[in-house]
Amino acid sequence: MDEEPVLVSTTGDIAHVVLxxxxxxxxxxxxMCHGLREAFVRLDADPGVRVVLLRANGPAFCAGADLQERKDRDEAWVRSRRLASFAAYEAIERCAKPVVALVQGPVVGSGGEIAMSCDFVVAADDASFRFPEPHWGTVGATQRLQRVIGKRRAKEMLFTSRTMGVEEAFAVGLVARTVPAAELVAAGERLAATIAGAPGPAIALTKQAIDLGSETDLANGIRIEMAAIERSLADGGWRDGVRAFADGGARARENGAER
Incomplete structure (x- = not known):
């Protein structure tokens, strides 16, 4: 029997989801599909969680779908299994809290889908990406991958099954930043603390406006942003941000005078 395939814990207002x-x-x-979906549905509903870090135990983030479990299965089972993976990715994507993937080592197939379902990816300098689905006789990563790196690059990656190094992944926008492998978790925790330090409603509205705006043209995107601004103004939390900015400026001026 496998151990629990998905571990979930919280430290203050930061949640950790671990493959x-x-x-x-x-x-x-x-x-693991079920565990991911259940974890993110639960965390999305938890008012105490401000940020989610998704990472993996061991030297590899995810080697793709477990093809061993498909032995002696029929087409109906494989179809239902794929729907379960889609439900897991969607639960990650729909989480209203910022979700940051911390990836290391090989990120293959379904592992890339998990990472791309997050808001952005921080990669260790030993990370690599590969999408071999067509070479495994199946279809996958055709939608998120092209939206992240572009249609032609996605075709090239899927048609050839080649490995993309972390430097190239950063250059094409698949990865937001890279860090030394030994510093991946610590860097993720610092990043999560920075995000958690911002006003929660403003972060949630920003995420929602970006996600909704990406599905439409600029004019409608501006309308989405204005609706988010109106909600922010109605909440009143923006006043705290103005005060914090003013207080920070005053402290900076005082420190300058002291020097």
Whole structure:
């Protein structure tokens, strides 16, 4: 029996979701799909959580779908298994809290789908990305990948099954930043603390406005942003931000005078 395939814990207002099948390089199986979906539905509803960090145990983030579990299965089972993975990705994507993926080592197939479902990716300098679905006789990553790196690059990656190094992944926008492998978790925790330090409603509205705006043209996107601004003004939390900015400026001037 596998150990719990997805571990969830919280430290203050930061939640940690950990892929936990290191013996098989965190290959995505049905229990992990269910575990991810349940974890993110629960965290989305938890008012005490401000940021979610998604990472993996072991040297690999995720080696893709666990093809071993498909032995002796029929087409109906494989279809339902794929729907379970789509439900997991969607739960990550729909989480109203910022979700940051911390990836290391190989990120393959479904592992890339998990990472791309997050708001952005921080990668260790030993990370690599590969999308071999067509070479495994199946179809996958055709939608998120093209939206992240562009249609032609997505085709090239899927048609060839080549490995993309972390430097190229950063250059094409698949990765937001890179850090030394030994510093990945600590860097993620610092980043999460920075995000959690911002006003929660403003971060949630910003995420929502970006996500909704990406689905329409600029004119409608501006309308979405204005609606978010109106909600922010009605909340009144913007006054705290103005006060914090003013207080910070005053302290900076005082420190300058002291020097």
């Amino acid at each position: 936990n099948r290191p013996a098989v390089r965190n290959a995505l199986n049905l229990p």
